Amino acid sequence: MSWLKDLYDTYEENKDLAGKIQRTNYGKEIVLLPIAHAYQNAQIEVLVTPEGEFHSAKVIPKEEAPTVIPVSIPSAGRSGTTSAPHGMHDNLVYVAGDFEEFGGTYKKSKEGVPSYKMYINNLNTWCESEFAHPDVKSVLAYLKKARMIEDLINEQIMVEKDHQLIPKWSKELEEELGEKPLLFSVLVGEQTTAFIRFSIYETGKGSRPLWGDLDVIESFIKFYTQQLSDASLDYVTGEELPLTENHPSKVRYGGDMAKIISGNDSTNFTYRGRFTDKNQVASISYEASQKGHNALKWLIGKQAFILDGRVFLTWGKKETEMPSPEGSSVNFLDLDSLFATDEEAEALLTPDTTHQAFSELFTKALNGYSIKLTYHEPIHIMILDAATPGRMGILYYRSIEKELYFERLKQWHQTCFWRHTYGSKDKKRYTFWGAPSLRDIAEAAYGMRASDTLVKNTIQELYPCVVDNKPIPLNLVRSLLQRASNPVSMEKWEWEKTLSIACAVMKKHFNYKKEEKSVALDKNETDRNYLFGRMLAVADILEERALYKAGINRSTNAIRYMNAFSNHPLKTWKIIQENLIPYQARLRGKGSYYQKLFDEIGNSFIPEDYTDKALNGKYLLGYYSQRHDLKQKQEEKTEE
Structure with a gap:
């Protein structure tokens, strides 16, 4: 527990x-419910005078429908088979004493007591207790008159025909009775299913809602809990x-x-x-x-990440909003409030950010969260999902001291660090440095069209990798390697995103160059996988520039053969190299520059490593770094 x-x-x-x-950043209303209270969508608001007389009524717009209502244990979990009434605000079948007069049928308890009578008896008990509230007595006095539906019809809120409530609106009724009543626009079912909430109207003071009145709330809590x-x-x-x-x-x-x-x-x-x-x-x-x-x-309404019904939640006890293991480095940093200047805030989004600059910004963000918490205050992480409609399971739960949690976050974001460019044809492209979000990793591994079930299961698998520093699952590493090695299967923007995410994960997985957490080209690296990746990148850029010079827009042979190259690098390289000959000739003097690069990379191989053995994910690092290095040099030359 x-x-x-x-x-x-x-x-x-x-x-x-x-x-x-309260309102979230997205404008959603949330409430920390008092005990013995629940949320319910209401469709009609009835205004009663302090003397217990009907004043007016109105249909509630859908955006204003959520209402905090007093409930008992049986009523909070009631279904179609139970008939326990709520504390005050309730469905028409409970609050309307003339429900049967207009064609309705009351629900009944096991003893045969009608729902209206049960409701009135409960409300009367509250009003006769030592915890009674005068406004609730006003509502009771009105409801005992047993004429709510008649008042709502006179107020043109509800519609009847032949002294029967009309179940559904139709075109025929519109021709006969006129314009469609507003109530039918907010109801899902029939008129008889409408939920009623109450307000008090005082002359000269206006209306006073009872569902948000803290005195009424406290009155019911004291009344109900003393009966337990x-x-x-x-x-x-x-x-x-x-x-x-x-x-x-x-x-x-x-x-x-x-x-x-x-x-x-x-x-x-x-x-x-x-x-x-x-x-x-x-x-x-x-x-x-x-x-x-x-x-x-x-907490779920305020800050949880929910995917296909699965809830991923991270919180602190007093400072509830905490950075989530799921987020990317950009999501993690509150750029609007954390940094003093726009230049400082944009440092993560520039293409020349160094790992040192990122580390300084990330540490600053951690310190910003940390100072709000007391020493050794725990951070809580929970994953919830329901296997059946009636049973929910806690799939993951972890309480971890803030110092250790922030250290684990820092370790993840600094070791899963890479340069990323996101965006598509329809969206603005942006570059940032750091770790991708867990959802982006899952979609990179299994495709943008992967099922929500697969994505949420993958995110859950990755949580211990962030929070507990567990190794990244091998099946995920293999899937990322396979998809990043198959660029022809996706659009260019998606492949570039997949490639950078794969590089981040491979860097983490292989703990590559732990002392030098950078995407910069490492010319001293002798690992065969890295070197083969460099060779492929040079071939890609060489052909790309030759095609551009000729005005041809198509994928290079390096891209088209990338999947085969990852499985049989030596055999495939011979094919790619043969196809490069005309492109090197087309580039003339520039072609010799690329040949020197090939020679330099070839001389870095340990002879016994120059084999046709399949490559691991390190080749993606070599490919990306070499490709990025060549593109940067071209950009610098263009600027000159």
């Missing part, structure tokens, strides 16, 4: 935010508190019914074979379960 305790502590550190609406079972040992907090066997769903999003903690299967093997009763597994208090799950919902 360490994950639940960590989430409980996170809630306690941020409890001042409970019930208050006798206290017992809570495994999360270690205190004597009222327990619960029913834990929240809707963790990832509003319609998500998968639960992390569930013991409702007494006929199969959820706990049987080890225990006779589910409470022998763990006893968890209502408060700890609510606070832990609500903190998780809040």
Whole structure:
């Protein structure tokens, strides 16, 4: 239960935010839910006077629909088969005393009690308790009049025909009754499924929403929690508190019914074979379960990376927003707030960034996060997914001290360091130095059209490589080598992106030139793979420039034979070399310059290494560095 305790502590550190609406950087509204409360989309808002009279009603736009509502344990997880009412805001079938008069049918409890009566009885109990709130009493007084649907029809919110609520709108009805009511634009189902929320309207003061009123929220929490079972040992907090066997769903999003903690299967093997009763597994208090799950919902809505239902979440207890293992070096650095000048912020995006400059900027970013945290404060990392609609699993969980976490991040970004150019025909191209994101690595290894399942599984595989400094999986290394060696299978921009990502991973995988973390050409390297890569790069640039001079636009032989070259370098090199002869002649004096490069590289080989054995990923490093070096020299010459 360490994950639940960590989430409980996170809630306690941020409890001042409970019930208050926040907005993410993308404009999304999020709320750290108070205990005994949940999120629900409402379609109609009913305004009641303090005297308990109907004032007005309005249809709620979809963007304003999310509403924080008071709930009980049974109502929070209710489905079509259960009929437990919510605390105050609820569906029409619960709050409308005239529901049956307009063609509806009440839900009923096992004892046969109609849903409206259950709702009124519960609301009445709250209003008669020592924790009653005057605004809630006003709502109760109005609802006891049992005329809500009639009022909504008079207000032209709902539509009836022959004293029956119209289920769906149609063209025939539009011809008969006029313009389509706004309610049908926000409802998914029939009118009878509408969810109602309440506000208080005071003359001269306007409306006051009850779903965001902290006093009303606190009133319900005190009322509901005092009704819970006798206290017992809570495994999360270690205190004597009222327990619960029913834990929240809707963790990832509003319609998500998968639960992390569930013991409702007494006929199969959820706990049987080890225990006779589910409470022998763990006893968890209502408060700890609510606070832990609500903190998780809040964190997911605020900062999680979600792919195909899988949640990747990194957080701190007080300073919740922490750099994620998934992000690239550019994603990691908050360029807008971290640097004092635009020139400093753009240093990562320039083509001549050195590793030293990158390291200094990255260390500065780490220090910016670190000073917000206390000494040895832990960072938490969680991966969640649901195998079935009702069961969610924690696939990965790690709590790690901030000093070690930041050191691991620094190590990953500095050893998986390379020069990257991203962008396509339709998008602006940009260059940066550092580590690619884990998603980019997955898509480079398996293609831009790889299934979300494959991509999310690959990202999960890579998390321990960042957080725990584990080796990169060999299957991933091989796949990157294969795809980067096959440029003809993709567009040029995609291959260039794939190549640079492959180089970053190969550098990390082989721990290549640990003391010199740079993409600069290493003319002293004698590794056969690196040297063969250099030869291929020279051949590529030579032919490319000859074709450009002749006004021909096509792939070079080096590119077309790259896949074969990676498997049989010596055999394929003879073919490439023969095809280069006319291009060398076309370049005249420049052709002799490239020949000198071939001779220089050839002389660097250890004789016994000059074989036809398949190349490993180091050849990509040699190819990229030599190609980049030649292109830079050409650019410098052009500028002169």
